[in-house]
Amino acid sequence: MNFISYPDREFMMLDVAGKIASQLSEELSMYGRASLSVPGGTTPGPIFDILAGVNLDWANVAVMLNDERWVGEDSPRSNTRLLKERLLVEKARAAQLIPLYAAAEEPEAMLETLSEAITPHLPLTVLLLGMGADMHTASLFPGADLLAEALAPDAPVLMALRAEAAGEPRITLTARVLAEAKNIHILITGPEKRAAIEAAANLSALEAPVRVVLDNATVHWSE
Numbered sequence: 001m002n003f004i005s006y007p008d009r010e011f012m013m014l015d016v017a018g019k020i021a022s023q024l025s026e027e028l029s030m031y032g033r034a035s036l037s038v039p040g041g042t043t044p045g046p047i048f049d050i051l052a053g054v055n056l057d058w059a060n061v062a063v064m065l066n067d068e069r070w071v072g073e074d075s076p077r078s079n080t081r082l083l084k085e086r087l088l089v090e091k092a093r094a095a096q097l098i099p100l101y102a103a104a105e106e107p108e109a110m111l112e113t114l115s116e117a118i119t120p121h122l123p124l125t126v127l128l129l130g131m132g133a134d135m136h137t138a139s140l141f142p143g144a145d146l147l148a149e150a151l152a153p154d155a156p157v158l159m160a161l162r163a164e165a166a167g168e169p170r171i172t173l174t175a176r177v178l179a180e181a182k183n184i185h186i187l188i189t190g191p192e193k194r195a196a197i198e199a200a201a202n203l204s205a206l207e208a209p210v211r212v213v214l215d216n217a218t219v220h221w222s223e
């Protein structure tokens with residue numbers, strides 16, 4: 001892995017947003033379209049704020065989450081809500097949102113419909129990931145019920161997983177979709193996550209799911 005340590009968070013957010021924008025812009029100038037997948041959670045908000053104001057041909061950018069908690073948009077835990085409030089505003093409002101949630105009791109009911117809309121945008125141009133201190137990324141949690149299936153090279157694009165640490169049921173891009181992305185960035189902060197990502201390099205993907213992208217990822221870290 002390529003590890004970049006930043007002097008502070010603000011500088012890190014600016015730098016990562018700049019890298020994402022230039023990778024999208026390069027893809028747009030070559031192919032006329034690009035795709036971006038981003039995490040929810042508490043870390044990436046400032047990157048969304050910066051990206052939203054960047055001049056890009058957003059109308060030709062497909063934006064999707066890495067994963068979603070199976071809750072409606074009225075929930076403060078909805079990653080879709082975060083995306084709509086912080087990224088898909090200003091200039092980035094023109095981007096095409098590829099949903100990872102649709103109203104249904106259980107995520108399994110919507111897997112096929114949601115997957116169909118994702119497939120045309122693969123491989124992802126840019127994948128931004130977060131990571132938990134337990135080394136989960138997207139919703140690939142250690143100990144999740146279907147983790148082995150979601151790590152398999154022939155996994156479907158999208159799967160529904162349940163894990164104790166996850167709270168509600170999750171829907172997530174699978175490991176092979178993450179690993180096939182053209183540009184992979186992992187954004188983490190604090191000493192605990194730094195130690196976790198260093199440890200992950202010597203563990204299996206079942207123990208440390210973030211392992212599946214580590215070899216080709218740039219890890220961006222600040223205190």
Ligand SMILES: O=C(O)[C@H](O)[C@@H](O)[C@H](O)[C@H](O)COP(=O)(O)O
Binds near residue numbers: 039040068129130136
């Ligand atoms: O929906 C989610 O929970 C995420 O997509 C998840 O994979 C997240 O990136 C990590 O849990 C880190 O979350 P924090 O940034 O909040 O620590």
